[in-house]
Amino acid sequence: MMIIISILIIFYPSFSFSEEAIPLLPERTFDRLIIYETLFVIWVFIGALCVVLYMKLKEAKRVEDLKLDKEEENVPFLE
Amino acid sequence: MRFRRLKDWFDERYDFEEIFRPLRRKLVPSHKYETFYFSGGLVLFLFVMQYISGYALSLYYVPHPEHANKSVIEIVTKLNFGWFFRSFHHWCAQILIGVLFFHCFSTLILKSYRKPRELLWVTGVILLAIGIFFGLSGYLLVWDERAFAATRVATGGIGSLPIVGEYLKAFLRGGMDVTGDTLIRFYSFHVSILPVISIFLIGLHVILVQYHGMSIPQSVDPKEVRNVPFFPIFFYKDLMIWLLFFGIIVTLAILLPPEIGKKADPLAPPPENIKPEWYFLFLFQTLKLFPGEIFGLNGETLAVSLITLAILFFLLLPFFDKKSSRGERSPIFTAISWAYFLYFFLMTILGFLA
Numbered sequence: 001m002m003i004i005i006s007i008l009i010i011f012y013p014s015f016s017f018s019e020e021a022i023p024l025l026p027e028r029t030f031d032r033l034i035i036y037e038t039l040f041v042i043w044v045f046i047g048a049l050c051v052v053l054y055m056k057l058k059e060a061k062r063v064e065d066l067k068l069d070k071e072e073e074n075v076p077f078l079e
Numbered sequence: 080m081r082f083r084r085l086k087d088w089f090d091e092r093y094d095f096e097e098i099f100r101p102l103r104r105k106l107v108p109s110h111k112y113e114t115f116y117f118s119g120g121l122v123l124f125l126f127v128m129q130y131i132s133g134y135a136l137s138l139y140y141v142p143h144p145e146h147a148n149k150s151v152i153e154i155v156t157k158l159n160f161g162w163f164f165r166s167f168h169h170w171c172a173q174i175l176i177g178v179l180f181f182h183c184f185s186t187l188i189l190k191s192y193r194k195p196r197e198l199l200w201v202t203g204v205i206l207l208a209i210g211i212f213f214g215l216s217g218y219l220l221v222w223d224e225r226a227f228a229a230t231r232v233a234t235g236g237i238g239s240l241p242i243v244g245e246y247l248k249a250f251l252r253g254g255m256d257v258t259g260d261t262l263i264r265f266y267s268f269h270v271s272i273l274p275v276i277s278i279f280l281i282g283l284h285v286i287l288v289q290y291h292g293m294s295i296p297q298s299v300d301p302k303e304v305r306n307v308p309f310f311p312i313f314f315y316k317d318l319m320i321w322l323l324f325f326g327i328i329v330t331l332a333i334l335l336p337p338e339i340g341k342k343a344d345p346l347a348p349p350p351e352n353i354k355p356e357w358y359f360l361f362l363f364q365t366l367k368l369f370p371g372e373i374f375g376l377n378g379e380t381l382a383v384s385l386i387t388l389a390i391l392f393f394l395l396l397p398f399f400d401k402k403s404s405r406g407e408r409s410p411i412f413t414a415i416s417w418a419y420f421l422y423f424f425l426m427t428i429l430g431f432l433a
Binding site: 022023024025026035036039042043046049050053054056057060061064 | 152155156162166307308311312315316318319322323325326329330333336337338339
């Protein structure tokens with residue numbers, strides 16, 4: 001990950017193809033590093049959320065398969 | 080305590096349990112093609128993302144030929160996170176149109192348009208057209224040389240339609256040529272007219288999906304289908320896909336921000352190798368196939384007329400496919416569906432490589 005970030009920081013100007021070289025991202029190297037770090041954190045956050053959702057999905061499927069979410073029929077009312 | 084009182088206030092007036100009961104009971108058929116169902120929810124999510132990022136950009140964009148390009152540069156260079164919102168809006172639009180095409184072609188090939196879902200198909204195709212027009216109108220707003228030349232080509236093509244072509248071209252351009260009036264007109268389409276129409280059509284489309292339920296492909300044996308509740312099983316899967324796409328768009332927005340060219344100059348010659356956006360490439364490539372004159376008729380007029388007829392047939396396809404409506408197999412329409420998909424796919428690739 002650090003290698004990819006380093007390559008992006010070093011070679012970024014070659015990705016920019018604007019004729020007037022309008023900076024399309026903040027120009028300072030430090031700012032760019034923060035941006036790529038944030039991107040990394042976003043992906044970690046998305047990964048963690050997906051794991052949580054997957055676990056919740058597994059639990060919902062288990063409840064569905066056991067029919068725990070269905071009301072039992074002909075249950076007598078208790079006074 | 081305050082929230083409890085607020086909740087009680089609403090509970091006294093509205094029966095939320097009753098209102099949300101249909102959503103809780105909503106079932107989704109589970110089978111080997113269920114993956115295609117997620118594209119619809121994804122389109123909805125991407126439209127919402129576009130509205131949010133678009134609202135943020137519209138606070139600073141100036142729709143005037145003298146200031147438009149400068150205001151975009153200022154959004155990117157001077158505003159906090161301006162560069163991110165612009166880039167996000169751009170990439171979200173590209174992916175939205177891609178997913179719209181995927182959703183449309185999957186519906187076509189799986190024949191989900193068949194009776195009683197004809198209106199669902201019609202609203203969906205109109206939404207696809209609106210999505211493309213969103214792209215076209217948004218592209219000009221940068222007001223740089225490339226956008227200016229591409230808009231001139233795109234609106235010029237419409238002018239080749241017989242009878243109504245010139246009127247349509249003048250209506251879109253706000254005059255005979257692409258000028259500052261076109262910019263203001265496209266801005267109006269992009270931020271007020273198209274959003275209102277799209278919100279109405281998305282609402283209608285979603286209501287119709289709820290009313291008819293999900294379509295099960297004809298090739299699937301009904302005995303193999305198992306109904307699963309939308310909440311929470313299908314919804315969790317939807318959320319995971321939305322999150323993944325959000326991550327992809329953010330990554331593209333950061334790594335590949337869209338360029339901003341020189342301010343448009345109506346008197347300057349168009350830049351070389353002008354190509355339309357990728358979703359117009361198949362039309363662009365089709366126009367190239369036709370010679371200048373065929374049997375004494377203008378080749379471009381003939382090409383645009385044939386394309387219009389093909390689009391009309393595409394829109395009204397459910398009304399022609401009678402066999403599918405009766406629940407029978409219709410191999411001719413399966414072949415037509417694949418032909419539409421392959422033509423779009425191959426022409427886009429050819430246009431990209433040309």
